[in-house]
Amino acid sequence: MKKNLWFLTEERPKKEVLIKVLEKFAKDYEFAVFIDAIRILPILENGKFAFKYEVVGFRCNNVDRVYIKTISGNSSAVDFLIFYQKNEPTLRDKPIYAIEETKTDDSESRNTGVYQRAIKFLFIQTYYPNAKKIMLYYLRIDQKKVATSTYIFGTRLLLTLGVEVLGKKLDPKIFKPFKTIDEIIALKAGMKNAPKGNVPILFTKLDKKIQISGRLFKSGGLSHDPNIGALSLIAAALRRLGWKGEIEITRHGLLQQHVEGGNKFIQIANALNISLQGITISKAVMHKSYWKYDMDGEKLGTIFIHLVAENFTEGYSIFENHAGCEKGYFITKEGKPIALEKYSDKRAYKAGNKKKIISIPDLILIDFGRSEVIDVEGKKYKFRKDGIKELRGFKDIEDRYIKKYYPGFEIIRTVVLFGGVEKKIVELKVGFLLNEQGDLILGVQAPELFKEAIKNLLDFWA
DNA sequence: AAACCAGTGGCTACATATAA
């Protein structure tokens, strides 16, 4: 009986990522795989979306089908969980891969390129210790020629925990797991000092205690993401290399009242037995389950329309921001990605004029045939009025980018909704609704691209 | 100029408080 591959993800599945993972899977399992042109098809049952996508356009004798489903994590969860089994994964099943993806190279940010999300691999370790942990770089810029010390330090810590790095070329002579605790301490001690006024990450090794200095306080609480990642990563590596004594964080900047919540760092501190100088850490337990199928988020709607448009019409996305904070690029006619400015007038914004920020849609689609650009704002059904209101704010991005790079195109603004049980749309500004039963509902004034996409999808399954 | 760490920004989800 052939098995299926299941991609469970919090984001929009990207073809480039799917291909990388398929190749990695084939290599690890020594399967032959032939990848043609990947296509992602929403699966319909009785004309309704089954909240499941199928990936086609490749061949592998050991894989029957490849499915994608949208999930959301309960704690600090990785971006993709991959299962290799016949049936749809449940919480009792074990993934073969846990993959965290980033677009950040260390030339852009040391903090986010390596430290910030390391904690995710510590969480996955406690839930699924046998899943292969992968840090996947999906760089849109050239990789930095010479790696920074911080990047080398952080990556070697990840390697020490058994994390594999994909999508980057790493010199195996430099990037290797640490073998001893002293090696970790020595490498950090040899790095450049932190600027004055900052709290440096430094080790003090005593007989029965290793102290690590590092700031954890940020904006009123324990929320300094990069250092939460860095310090828990270091502690995990020390434990992995056999340190049984105390691990104490110093100069963290926290007061007792800041640690009462049991946030992700406190959970990991419990699991790894980390202490905070001068503070008692409360008992905190991790969430019972690592993930759940997402049947709630607005992204279900925008991801659906995005994939239908791209796979069933000639249209495609020139900008996307499904996750709200994901790094987004605007794609020009020539296919060149450009980073968007955040403010129309930065000085005025910093001075307090919050209107000077450039509002961005969740998705921008291009319809070359009809010379239309479609700004899409995604919302949950019950918040549809907010979505309609937000459509008014897209003048800046249209003036600065769309009109400049796509002159002569008509710009359409529309709202895409997910949720509810309604079977019709009243509001003219709503172009498409995917309700929670999987009904596909077009608005009266839906963009032609939407109509074409849904028609082709229905025809495909008819 | 490169590289260090701190801080900011914008979004969602969720829990709780307050108003209708």
Added chain:
DNA sequence: TTATATGTAGCCACTGGTTT
């Protein structure tokens, strides 16, 4: 009782100031 407002946690990426 229900709808709306508010606050916190979390997510991911980028910017800023300072030192080397």
